[in-house]
Amino acid sequence: MTTELFTGAEMVVKALSALKVKYIFGYPGGSVLDLYDAIFQQDEVEHILVRHEQAATHMADGYARATGEVGVVLATSGPGATNCVTGIATAYMDSIPMVVLAGQVPTTLIGNDAFQETDIVGCTRPIIKHSFNCRDLADIPNIIAKAFYIASTGRPGPVVVELPKDMLVPQNKAPYKIELDVSMRSYNPNVKGHPKQIRKAAKAISEAKKLVVYSGGGIVLADASQLLTTLVETLKSPVTNTLMGLGGISGTHENFIGMLGMHGSVEANKTMANADVILALGVRFDDRVTNNVEKFCPNANIIHVDIDPTSISKTINAHIPVVGLVDVVMQQLLDELNDINYTPDEEALKEWWQQIHLWRDTQHVGYEQIEGEKIKPQRVIEAMYKITNGEAYVASDVGQHQMFAAQYYPFAKPRQWINSGGAGTMGFGLPAAMGVKLAFPDKHVICITGDGSIQMNIQELSTCMQYSLPVVIITLNNRSLGMVRQWQDMVYGGRHSSSYMESLPDFCKVAEAYGHVGIQIDTLEELDSKLEEAFSIKNKLVFVDVLVDEKEHVYPMHIRQGSIDEMWIKKGVKA
Amino acid sequence: MRHILAILLENEAGALSRIVGLFSQRAFNIESLTVAPTDDNSLSRITIATIGDDKVLEQIVKQVNKLVDVIKISELTDRKHVERELLLIKVLANTDKSRTEVKRITDIFRGAIVDIGKQIYTIELTGDGDKLNAFIETLSNETEIIESVRSGCVGIARGEKAMRL
Structure with a gap:
């Protein structure tokens, strides 16, 4: 009996298909043409052709964030691969499972400064979870299986697989063997929390008078939102989310006190600052949360649960560290609380909640929309929320619009809010929204963006036309780089250095040029009706260009180097 | 304070560069570094001498351990060696x-x-x-x-x- 032989290109496609991959996002080029030829000759894995490789990574990223599956990217060697770098860094910072297949010049030319040769494994080393060089085509299937395993387990992250051209060409063949049940002696992500630490945590919780749950992106990644809700309802405690954790518990849940951090709610930040026990779940005490670490929550006993030991006690010392998958640990904690017959201290809770409500009521931060004046950006988000019943997927770009969306669109479910929180990558929004739309064609998918961010990947309007991806793009157009301008107003004496866009295109016409629908909104009177119209168009992409007040700032905002609850709540007014 | 770290890792292309890259990326200090395959040829052993306080050392150990190629890391300077x-x-x-x-x-x-x-x-x-x-x-x-x-x-x-x- 003769063993069937396959080319490397065929093996890549076979392996992807064995791993149940539906889409690859990419762009062809010299070193991966054999792979593209193999993709052409099958119909299990569909290739989505983007207009720039950065967008391919964000699209795969958006797809991964919305579905929980691994996003797959394919790029050619050299510039194709380096264009992926920003998208890889974005996925890395937010722990998104992604596999990037990058072409490479033939092994015989590696190191020769060959045409379109770049050491992509070297370029991406600091921003990947792991990477593979392929030097024997028989290894391809298992390398890909390992890449998926590493990308999607433990703390997820991007994995780069470099495929030299001679590994893919028709002349070279080998038998196809794949081990889908991957095990690696050097990689065994810890899943269960240590029982001793669980007991300590339960004890601290049961003795707490001012408990707060601080939960993050880990909850979303672990699909642990139901457990979080159960835990919070058991503890009857307030719960705050990080920017990455929004939707981890419903934004309208009565225990939810809003987002915390730089642009978090006053009550969330005050609650953190005054807590005696902080139960931190799937978070990493990012500097945008803590503000000055020296002044961070001095009276709190901190229980920190995370799958990644490096996140624990990196910036803020954890008194009770628990390494493990957050869903597993939360279940252990619930079991332990049950075992010790835990009941919340109702009296302490009553006092604690009274205090929190007082903060909420006296320090409420809002905005003032005056009839006949420019539209306030917050008002657009509220209208968007109403029309979509709070059920839309919202993919955001980076800037003021991102913060307004986080503040004014209370997300009911995890994975609904898709944003570049760690890297803060402008240009993320549109391609990410496209990835979400591909996964959920029947849902409302919004790209909330600004006139700055949208222009960083606006070429993808062409991809939307090719694949009929009817996302709704809502641009809060303030003719400025709003967040930059805000800092310049607050910190740089109002000197608007390069934050003003003097040559904006007519976005509606740009959209129309690509065969989409453009809707221009200039006044408050037309805001609701025109937004309704935008969402009623089902099978075409709608680009809504909303002219908003360029002078509006995002509040609250941390006072630099202050404690977590030192904030500006409006111009010149501190919390 | 000076610490000596012993690292056991897969003897694979690029493994060393991940360690070195990690130290430079996170601004950890390397006083010296040696590497060679062990008696088991599929494994390499690295010895790194580094300087840092306890908090830095804790991060170094955790970050190195997080690398997929790394099997074990231990600090030699906190025991007889x-x-x-x-x-x-x-x-x-x-x-x-x-x-x-x-x-x-x-x-x-x-x-x-x-x-x-x-x-x-x-x-x-x-x-x-x-x-x-x-x-x-x-x-x-x-x-x-x-x-x-x-x-x-x-x-x-x-x-x-x-x-x-």
Whole structure:
């Protein structure tokens, strides 16, 4: 009996298909043409052709964030691969499972400064979870299986697989063997929390008078939102989310006190600052949360649960560290609380909640929309929320619009809010929204963006036309780089250095040029009706260009180097 | 404070660069680094000497451990251990006096002269860092040092416990 032989290109496609991959996002080029030829000759894995490789990574990223599956990217060697770098860094910072297949010049030319040769494994080393060089085509299937395993387990992250051209060409063949049940002696992500630490945590919780749950992106990644809700309802405690954790518990849940951090709610930040026990779940005490670490929550006993030991006690010392998958640990904690017959201290809770409500009521931060004046950006988000019943997927770009969306669109479910929180990558929004739309064609998918961010990947309007991806793009157009301008107003004496866009295109016409629908909104009177119209168009992409007040700032905002609850709540007014 | 870390990792292309890259990316200090395959050829062992306070050390250990290629990491300096470094040094030995002195000092430090040229002796010495420093300083008082190379330290824990798969 003769063993069937396959080319490397065929093996890549076979392996992807064995791993149940539906889409690859990419762009062809010299070193991966054999792979593209193999993709052409099958119909299990569909290739989505983007207009720039950065967008391919964000699209795969958006797809991964919305579905929980691994996003797959394919790029050619050299510039194709380096264009992926920003998208890889974005996925890395937010722990998104992604596999990037990058072409490479033939092994015989590696190191020769060959045409379109770049050491992509070297370029991406600091921003990947792991990477593979392929030097024997028989290894391809298992390398890909390992890449998926590493990308999607433990703390997820991007994995780069470099495929030299001679590994893919028709002349070279080998038998196809794949081990889908991957095990690696050097990689065994810890899943269960240590029982001793669980007991300590339960004890601290049961003795707490001012408990707060601080939960993050880990909850979303672990699909642990139901457990979080159960835990919070058991503890009857307030719960705050990080920017990455929004939707981890419903934004309208009565225990939810809003987002915390730089642009978090006053009550969330005050609650953190005054807590005696902080139960931190799937978070990493990012500097945008803590503000000055020296002044961070001095009276709190901190229980920190995370799958990644490096996140624990990196910036803020954890008194009770628990390494493990957050869903597993939360279940252990619930079991332990049950075992010790835990009941919340109702009296302490009553006092604690009274205090929190007082903060909420006296320090409420809002905005003032005056009839006949420019539209306030917050008002657009509220209208968007109403029309979509709070059920839309919202993919955001980076800037003021991102913060307004986080503040004014209370997300009911995890994975609904898709944003570049760690890297803060402008240009993320549109391609990410496209990835979400591909996964959920029947849902409302919004790209909330600004006139700055949208222009960083606006070429993808062409991809939307090719694949009929009817996302709704809502641009809060303030003719400025709003967040930059805000800092310049607050910190740089109002000197608007390069934050003003003097040559904006007519976005509606740009959209129309690509065969989409453009809707221009200039006044408050037309805001609701025109937004309704935008969402009623089902099978075409709608680009809504909303002219908003360029002078509006995002509040609250941390006072630099202050404690977590030192904030500006409006111009010149501190919390 | 100075720490010596022993790292057992997959003997694969790029594994070393991940370690080195990690140290530079996170601004950790490397005083010395040595690497070679172990008796099991599929594994490499790295010894890194680094400087940092407890918080930095904790991050170094965790971050290194997080690398997919790394199997084990342990700090040698918090337990009983043996630490050695190799020095090869060329010194000027062009007079009777300098030849005699160099030979004498080398014997005292239990080194060995491994090569002799017309005007130069090449000496080999192993020991911990302090011993090597003392040797170099003593030599430099007697003659001129032409060239020197140090391996960086390697270390192993004392006793029954072993760092293996």
